[in-house]
């Protein structure tokens with residue numbers, strides 16, 4: 001039974017959890033994006049307490065493998081999650097149209113995006129203050145003009161799709177456990 005507990009514990013510990021991440025200004029464009037989340041190995045999740053000032057945008061660079069599920073959510077810390085009113089989008093390294101963008105799917109005026117990577121590469125999470133329409137254009141984030149300011153919490157998680165090989169290993173492991181249980185019963 002102790003061995004089972006160790007197996008379960010090491011499975012838990014293979015999920016990488018990190019201390020609070022922070023931002024380094026300026027990070028207002030893809031070229032100056034914070035790489036504080038870059039290089040994490042999926043599955044991972046992290047959380048940061050960040051801030052927007054007038055006309056500020058925050059970019060974070062992440063590496064995704066094909067099949068990875070990315071989830072990013074902002075929580076404005078102002079009254080009832082209403083300030084700052086964030087808008088968030090995901091860009092690849094060269095496209096000027098967002099892969100996915102969102103204004104208010106989070107709590108209050110917070111934003112939320114969820115997307116499965118169709119190819120391996122570098123991606124950029126862009127966050128800025130609400131200032132009308134055009135939220136899928138890179139110009140909405142790079143060179144933004146807005147009056148939103150205040151602290152917000154950003155959570156990011158990346159979960160890989162299980163590979164056939166690891167599913168096979170899991171199957172073998174489960175079969176082994178079943179065998180062990182049968183033997184113990186005798």
Ligand SMILES: [Ca+2]
Nearest residue numbers: 027028057058
């Ligand atoms: Ca910034």
Ligand SMILES: [Ca+2]
Nearest residue numbers: 085086103109
């Ligand atoms: Ca919003």
